[in-house]
Amino acid sequence: xxxLGFSKSNIPVNWSLRDPLSEADAMRNSSKIIRLIDLGxxxxxxxxxxxxxxxxxxxxxxxxxxxxxxxxTMGKEHLALASTLKxxxxxxxxxxxxxxxxxxxxxxxxxxxxRLPGINKLAFEVKDERDVVSAILAMRTERVVPIFRVSNVTxxxxxxxxxxxxxxxxxxxxxxxxxxxxxxxIYSVPGAGTVVLVTVTRGxxxxxxxxxxxxxxxxxxxxxxxxxxxINRVFVRExxxxxxxxxxxxx
Amino acid sequence: MxxxxxxxxxxxxxxxxxxxxxxxxxxxxLHHPTTIRKGYVATIHLKTIRQAARFVxxxxxxxxxxxxxxxxxxxxxxxxxxEPGDVFVFREGRTRGVGVVQEIIDTS
Numbered sequence: 001x002x003x004l005g006f007s008k009s010n011i012p013v014n015w016s017l018r019d020p021l022s023e024a025d026a027m028r029n030s031s032k033i034i035r036l037i038d039l040g041x042x043x044x045x046x047x048x049x050x051x052x053x054x055x056x057x058x059x060x061x062x063x064x065x066x067x068x069x070x071x072x073t074m075g076k077e078h079l080a081l082a083s084t085l086k087x088x089x090x091x092x093x094x095x096x097x098x099x100x101x102x103x104x105x106x107x108x109x110x111x112x113x114x115r116l117p118g119i120n121k122l123a124f125e126v127k128d129e130r131d132v133v134s135a136i137l138a139m140r141t142e143r144v145v146p147i148f149r150v151s152n153v154t155x156x157x158x159x160x161x162x163x164x165x166x167x168x169x170x171x172x173x174x175x176x177x178x179x180x181x182x183x184x185x186i187y188s189v190p191g192a193g194t195v196v197l198v199t200v201t202r203g204x205x206x207x208x209x210x211x212x213x214x215x216x217x218x219x220x221x222x223x224x225x226x227x228x229x230x231i232n233r234v235f236v237r238e239x240x241x242x243x244x245x246x247x248x249x250x251x
Numbered sequence: 252m253x254x255x256x257x258x259x260x261x262x263x264x265x266x267x268x269x270x271x272x273x274x275x276x277x278x279x280x281l282h283h284p285t286t287i288r289k290g291y292v293a294t295i296h297l298k299t300i301r302q303a304a305r306f307v308x309x310x311x312x313x314x315x316x317x318x319x320x321x322x323x324x325x326x327x328x329x330x331x332x333x334e335p336g337d338v339f340v341f342r343e344g345r346t347r348g349v350g351v352v353q354e355i356i357d358t359s
Contacts, residue, residue, distance in 0.1 A: 047294070047301070050340055055299040077347070080281065084349050085338060180334075181263040182299040188254040198263055199299060211263050213252065215270030219330040219358050224252055224263075249263070251252055 001037050001056075001246075003232055005030025010166040024233040033232070034165060035244060041074050049078070053085065055184055057199055057245040059171040061089040067101040067149070071109050083119045088139055090146040091123075092161060097151035107147060114145055121145045132164045173245070179203030181247065183213070192250055193227075200245045205229070206238040213251070224251045260300035262332045270330035273307070273357035278341070278350035279319050286313035292327065293346060297339035303327045304341070323356065330358060 005013040005026035013029045014020040027033060037056055039049040053061070061082040065071050071079075082089045091110055096103050107125070114121040124146045126135045138144035146164070150157035181198035189195050205211065207229050214221030229236050230248040239247065262268070280287065291306040308323035337352040 046342065047296070050296045050342070051299070051301065054296045054340060081340070081347070081349075084279070084281065085340070179263070179265050183257060183259055183261045183263065184299045186254050186257045186259070194252050194254050194257070196257060196263075200263075201298065203265075205263070209265075211265060212267050213257065213261055213263055214267065215261065215330045215332055216256070217329055219270040219272070221264070221267035222252065 001035055003027070004034050004036060004165065006032040006034075006166045010163065012162060012166075022233075027232040027234050032166065033244065034168070035246070041072075041078070043074055046074075053081065053087065055182065055199055057171075057201055058087060060168060061087045063089060063091045065091060065093050065106060065110065067093050067095050067103040067106050068098050070102060070106045071113065076113055079113060080119055083121065086142070088142065090135075090139075090148065090164075093147065093149045095151060095153075096149045096156060097154045103149060107149070110147060123147050126160060126164065129160050129163050132160060132167060135164065136167055136169070174202045175204055177203050179205050179211070181205070184246075189250075194251050196249050196251060198247050198249055200247055204239070205247075205249075207236075226251060258329075260298070260302070260331055264332075268332055269355060270358055271326070271333040271355040272330045273323060273325045273355075274333055274352055275321065275323050275354040275356060276339075276350040276352050277319065277321050278314075278348050280314050280316055281347040281349065283314070283316050283346045283348070284344075286315055287346075288313050291343075293341040293343035293348070295324070295326075295339050295341050297331075297333065297337055297352075300331050300333075300339075302329070302331060321353070322350075325357075 003023050003026045007013050008031045017025045037052050039052040111123040114123050122144050124135055124138055124144050126146050126148050135146040148161050180202040181200040183196050183198055185197035187195045209226045212221040213224050227250040231244050292303055295304045304324040304326050306322055307325045310320040314320050333352050335352055339350050341348045
């Protein structure tokens, strides 16, 4: 997972950080943060991809398709899966500068797959920055899938994509109700004890809360205290409602 | 609480909950090379939960690609915390499907 931070004027802050990959620095210097979770395409990595899609509370799915290889079997499967799971998505066609790129052909193929019954979506080609707002508004219908074309060699289309990413609204988080978090990773940190990485899907938890963890083998739950909370490597006593759902608890 | 006692897929909650070993779900088979019958086992992915579950009851004798059915599923190894309305994916080899949890039946 990487974080991309945006300043108030929607410029990525990572560019001006001493370490562009530092989550803490990005978190401290941004007015908006997006998490990018890179998932494998190959069928062998499907279980990891599913974990990413199911376990990280993702707001959007970005399907990256190379314009020389086109949409392969797994790409179609990922498209169908994101659609059945009702995760709003957009497609980025890359390497459009390559001499072997079949960009038009690949985009038509993506459009064809999107139209299939069962997926039943409409493609919306985002040609330049003026289309970004309409693309975001159109996505609200839950039927429209924006398509971007970019080249990381010539930089073509990148500004449009970045503007789109900066303008995407976050999914509404359920901050009220009975708190619920799913344990994803468990670490034993020397000096700190046991630390768990939790995906919080609902409610609010603060430092010092008495909570329960379970179910254990017998189906029961055990009481535990949250000694501290970290989000994006920054200590937070009371997480702001609706921030990143990935919290690190020292228990 | 030591690291060894905790597992992926466990939950952090305010009050102790009822966990699920067996549960009812509605499933949609996205792809299956042949047919799914009683006794079929697939891996279930729900949030960070990942565990194999057995199809112990089906609405019909068998299910094929494209079928929708109410089923009863049983986790093979340990109970998990589920809530009605939770969405999951199941897979096994080339098989893919999605489902929604309807009701928790059995805890132990």
